[in-house]
Amino acid sequence: MKLQQLRYALEVYRHNLNVSEAADALFTSQPGISKQIRLLEEELGIQIFIRSGKRVVSVSQPGKAVLEISERILRDVQNIKNIGSEFTDHDSGSLTIATTHTQARYALPKIVAEFVKNYPKVNLTIKQGSPSAIAQMVSSGEADLAIITERIDDHPELGKLPCYEWNHAVIVPHDHPLLDCRNPLSLEDLASFPLVTYEFAFNSGSSIARTFNKAHIEQPDVALSAADTDVLKTYVRLGLGVGLMAKMAYDPVVDQDLQLIDAAHLFEPSPTWIALRTDTYLRGYAYDFIQMFAPKLTREAVDRILYTPVVEDFSI
DSSP states (O other): OOOHHHHHHHHHHHTOOOHHHHHHTTTHHHHHHHHHHHHHHHHHTHHHHHHHEEEEEOOOOOHHHHHHHHHHHHHHHHHHHHHHHHHHHHHEEEEEEEEOOOOOOIIHHHHHHHHHHHHOEEEEEEEEEOOHHHHHHHHHTTTTEEEESSOTTTOTTEEEEEEEEEEEEEEEEOOOOGGOSSSSOOHHHHSOOOEETTTTSSSTOOOOOOOOOOOOOOOOEEEEEEEEEHHHHHHHHHTTTHHHHHHHOTTTTTTTEEEEEEEETTTEEEEEEEETTTTTTHHHHHHHHHHHSSSOHHHHHHHHHHOOOOOOOOOO
16 A cells, blocks of 8 residues: 555545546546556555446545545645655745635735745745635645634534634725715614625625624525625716625725725624644644744744643533
């Protein structure tokens, strides 16, 4: 059994059982991957993948167990490499951050610039996606950490580091009738207009969905859902609807053709977390990136939050 074989099998699974895509991702050939996986299956005496002709169509029951253990083995191997690199080449390596467009566009630029200046030998990669997608990137090992602005209750394997809270705001053109409504803005007034907002805004458990549900107000008409805040603002300018977005994404200079209406009194503050696997060995520069993003998260604070064992009380 070879680590390469485990890596090949895991990559096929991650690419929705598409061997060609897995081969492209690993910069190798499709026949080479297929051969190594079959050799692994012969050694184990089981089928990891169920095939129809030459196509992989599903994962077998024992195959799921093999893939789960393979992921853990490869993660531990990477941790061992990280430990060695930390002491032999502490200021070089790679760091992959998964985050939403709003964080990447408005919260991260200054931090990334400082990090790149301090660690020019570290290959920094930023991946964007929805809150659920970026949580999965960290869970599967595609990213080292995620900057998340929504709940990730379905990922118990991830530890959460609290960073800060942010508020929502409404944006409209300067001649929009919403500006004639009473001050402060009410939820009923907002719901009377089509909305342009984030794709995940009305997902179950989101702060926006909870607010409307709590007020017993039917979900308003969503004219457009966007992952990209700049796209959101573009369609507000076109008159498609009222923009509901993170207040941090409003730029007084760039967005001077739009009017900002504070909505902090309508929606509860949304927390921002850094999420990462608690079984990952963090390099020194990863600790520094975290503290750049949230100064209160020193190395000691991060270790205390992530690695302090839970003491169970059996006295009752």
